[in-house]
Amino acid sequence: MSEARATRRSPTVRLFLMGFLALWLIAAAFPFMWTLWGSFKVQSDFFSIQDWRNALWGTRTVIETGAPFTGAGYEGAWIQEGFGGAVFNTLIVTVCVVAISLTFGTLGGYALSRSSYNYTFWILMTALVFRAMPHITLVSGYLLPFFELNIWGYLSTTIIVLVAINQPFTIWMLRSFFMNIPKDLDESAMVDGCTRFQAFRYVIIPVMWPGVITTGLFSFLLAYNDFAVTAMLLSKENQTMVPKIASFLGSTQQEGNVMFAVAAVVSATAPLFVLVLFFQRQIVSGLTAGAVKG
């Protein structure tokens, strides 16, 4: 009742807000929808130099395949080029990165939120400087040692690197969530005789999930979308989706292969759709815990 009153809006404002949102949603979704539609066309339609409307009607698609829609892009990506393997690798990488990032991050973030010594501040600052380092430089630096240690090309190496690169952001974000959890909670548990770790285990862990889920979302997106690290550190057979898609393009784009990439991009976004719809409630509630008090 009170919520409804406090947030009630007049029809004009509502209309304006909805109009704005509609515009944004079109801007956000249009390129993707266009790609989705175009992924069922041939390359000379989707990338038509003669007339962009060919991508809508499939003029060349009809000439080349006999029907206005073709699944050739999907067939090429999934059957001919074995995109499924890349999907599986991505699954391993994202699950491991999210799990390890969050484990390391919650421990570190909790410690940072509960310590008031000066070094805490400096650790946070150093983490920021770490985050400022361009990834390309880091990756080129890794190459030689990784080859010499014979750990180049494996998924596990890439997972650890992604976890490390993502740590500064993770501990910053989780620290601010932990700052929101009252100190009295774990301190009173310690007064009752718990060790610090027990207090963390039994008092903090049950209430920290909203913050962890939000941070996990960003970790997930980083691992899912990363190109700079995965392209340079994974061997051909261990490629994840994004470098695999990039390899469909290559330096000399062969006729047809470009559509493999387009179809693969659509395929790669589909699980995200399912994920967001499925976790919608959790994401929203996770977000509601908010890192508001910074």
Add this chain to the structure above:
Amino acid sequence: MKHFKIALLTGVATVSLGAAAYADGHGCSVTSGSVRVLGNEFPAIQTIAAKAQECISGDATFTSNLTKDHRDIQVAALTPNPAEYTSAVVANGSIVPLMNDGLIRPLDDLIAKHGADIPKSQLITINGEVMAVAFMANAQHLFYREDILAEAGVEAPTSYEGVLAAAKAIKDKGLMEYPLSGTYKAGWNLGEEFVNMYMGTGAPMFKEGTAEASINNENGIAALNMMKALSEYMNPDFLTYDSNAAAAEWEAGNVAIMNMWGSRAGPVTDNEGSTPEIVAATKFAAAPTLGEGDELATTLWWDGFTISANISDEDAEATFIAMINGINDETANGNADQAVWLSPGYKPSPAAVGVFASASATPYPMVPYGGLLHTALGAELTEFMQGNESAEQALADVEAAYTTAAKEAGFLQ
């Protein structure tokens, strides 16, 4: 230890068998050792890798990593001992860093043993030692539309002045708005266009025997001015056009003349993505000259395979036998359109005429500091091409950027 000896013996036995098989021209056999290939992802190189893999049987293993990022990882990948890859497929430019660091081995003894019938023309010989075996050649050469040129009433041009005149005629007749195209994308492509054009002047790019660039002269200015004049007849987006974009324009029938990679000749005439009329009217010729000289304004490129230095002799031998099989006549004639092959029995496809017609051009300079100048050209010429800078200023910028980089790399003091 005993085990090791046996493995070695089998290795030798197979190897001699493989050699015999190669001489017969009926395939090959590698039953031990490991073959690991790093290279670019061109269709031709994919074919070679597949063909090389056919030799593998028994305990031998084969892996390949064909990626466009191969140049970025090759030095790091070949440095450790044992190296990650036993063979790196390279070109004129990319063999240089491997040579600088001594990461590839001379092939003379392997050739004596297993490749006696490889013609000398396929061997990349540096300082008397064979460092690579080339399998394909490439060069940018003239693509032109016979029908459009006939309609405009001009002959196929043989010089860039002729190209300009033809472009003017086509535009004046209203046949096409932007009759020319090229790979002028800022970066490597633009640098390559300048190097090509500069070769047309016949002047060297470096002072004899030193790493000092000498392009800031009347030759450089002539080359730049020609590039600028050509760009007036190109789509205004030309600084974003790589060979993919330029080839797409060609297939769409928007361009009448361009100086384009020979490796694109097959794909643009393969009836995919283009109309039969455009394909039928697409003709190839030697690269144009600059001015009245007879130096073609293009550079010759080769692709070849090398064998790593930091691997066992057994792996080196296995790799050599497999790769030699990968580049034989059968590969070449079975995939004639994928590349201009160098193997002796190759029957050139019609798409290869342009590269062969350009065979008198200068090879792309294999000097160790060439890549640095190329990078500097690609980055510093854009403002001139956009019309914001004079040719002299652009060339001075290139030299300054190059000199700084060459000092960092130890080529200049």
Add this chain to the structure above:
Amino acid sequence: MKHKTFLSFMLPSAIAMLLFIALPIVSVFTQSLFIEHEKVLITVENCVPLGGCTMETVVDTEAAAKLKAERPLGQFNGFGTYTNRNHLAFDEVSAFWHSSDTLGEFARQLYGLPFYKALSFTLAYTFLVTPLVIILGFCIALAVNALPRMLKGLAIFFSLLPMMVTPLIGSLILFWMIDSRGVLGQTLQVLLNDPDLSLRASPALTWIMLMVYGVWHSAPFAFVVFYAGLQTVPQDTLESAMIDGASRWERVRYVVLPYLMPLVTFIALIQLMDNFRVFEPIVGFSAEASATSLSWIIYNDLRGEFQLFGSAAATSMLTILGVAVLLTPVLIRTWRDFKGARP
């Protein structure tokens, strides 16, 4: 918290960061102080297919290996790499300063130097995109928050799309759409009534295009964080503001915004940092001719046949320095908060 407990909690995270970030940074910094050994060049005969034999210059690998074994890092150059023409270009800048009559001419000459060209785009991008992302993200969050519960999930998914589709491919497809013959390019030509309009041809339009892409791509991040914050705005404060007769705008301005201020700081912090390292759209949109960034310079040094590690290292250190300078106000604020929060 005791030092020892702190350490044991912090250890996994710290080890990961030390090993994979701190160590590389130290090595990168060291590398940036050195240049490579003087290369001994020799002239030998080279034979290649079709081209025949020519005399070419090569590096004497034996001599190079010997020098490298003696001093693996190369020749010490101090901060020479930082101040040379391809980086801060001290000599050139002072020469331009003395030779140019007007400030405009000086700026134009400065723009001809690769580092300053990249810096100007990087800064313009950072300072335009960051506030726009914050504003747009805030507005989207307000709008989505006003939606009925049913529609929220769908709206959140679609709002997240720009951030989810991998930038590499996203920009490739967008690049085609904004081509003068693509769907967006043609629409713009009709809207602006200019049939020759090409976003790719002019530097100014390329800059705008990259920035619009940047805002589009990063707005979802700000949206997600703000949306989270909006859920926790205390309803009773809002209500009492309403009872006091505050208008809708006043409530947003005086209640919601101050409450979300820490989030603005957080987003600004992350966005300033990310935007300062802008790179992928430049490659994706083939915009190198008109816009380069510091990260792009690093990429240009590291890609291709000859990799200039020292040069890339110097630019990387300058990038870190730049980020540190940008973030100083935020850092000071965090320090005050930190001190204030201490018991």
